[in-house]
Amino acid sequence: MEKQEDTRTCGQCHKEVAEVNFALHETHCSRFLVLCPECEETVPREQLDTHREEQHTEVRCSRCHQKMERCQLLDHESAECEQRLQVCLFCDLELPMKDLQDHSVVCGSRTELCRDCGRYITLKLLNEHTSTCPGTQSGSEPAENTRGLTPHKATITVNCTRCLASFPIEDIEQHEMECRPSRDPRGDTFEEEDPDQISCCPHCHLALPLPTLRWHQ
Numbered sequence: 001m002e003k004q005e006d007t008r009t010c011g012q013c014h015k016e017v018a019e020v021n022f023a024l025h026e027t028h029c030s031r032f033l034v035l036c037p038e039c040e041e042t043v044p045r046e047q048l049d050t051h052r053e054e055q056h057t058e059v060r061c062s063r064c065h066q067k068m069e070r071c072q073l074l075d076h077e078s079a080e081c082e083q084r085l086q087v088c089l090f091c092d093l094e095l096p097m098k099d100l101q102d103h104s105v106v107c108g109s110r111t112e113l114c115r116d117c118g119r120y121i122t123l124k125l126l127n128e129h130t131s132t133c134p135g136t137q138s139g140s141e142p143a144e145n146t147r148g149l150t151p152h153k154a155t156i157t158v159n160c161t162r163c164l165a166s167f168p169i170e171d172i173e174q175h176e177m178e179c180r181p182s183r184d185p186r187g188d189t190f191e192e193e194d195p196d197q198i199s200c201c202p203h204c205h206l207a208l209p210l211p212t213l214r215w216h217q
Helices: 019-033 045-056 069-079 099-108 123-132 172-178 210-216
Strands: 008-010 016-018 031-037 042-044 058-060 067-069 086-089 094-096 111-113 120-122 156-160 165-169 198-200 207-209
Touching: 008 019, 019 031, 031 045, 042 045, 045 069, 058 069, 067 069, 086 099, 094 099, 111 123, 111 165, 120 123
Parallel strands: none
Antiparallel strands: 008 016, 031 042, 058 067, 086 094, 111 120, 156 165, 198 207
């Protein structure tokens, strides 16, 4: 097994140098190299002034106007400055970093209609909902089809507030504009309704029993 070579630490550049070469290294270091007093980096003696100007001159961030050394500016602008622009995940608007969190809370709470299941989903949950949406085959496994028939996507229906007839949710608004019932839908001439029947409010899409839905509307 080879014997480990003895080393010494150079007081000029702080490097470990082999003992047998230390005297020559120290002489060379003292003559040609010097430690920067700001960062203690070893630089050629004739380049010290250039190094200090390029790395340690005081500058200001153009966005937040904070003072710092030039060597710190790049990291500050890319990762630390509160005024650096960032894109909102929900609306693609560019905002200063200090305003982004409050904006995202409000922006992510906006809702968007899922055309697969008819529910209104907040934007911050939209990606998660897309993978679990009951109206898509990717969101849930279809029930076992014992007859070999092609499964169809369920249609969400709501009741007309005038005639109480059921219509697909996408058609109810047009129907209610044209609906002219011959009698009051709340009268006694209609057949007794099933109190357990569930329908959706055409305005807020909340599912409720029919008697509760009438009061709700």
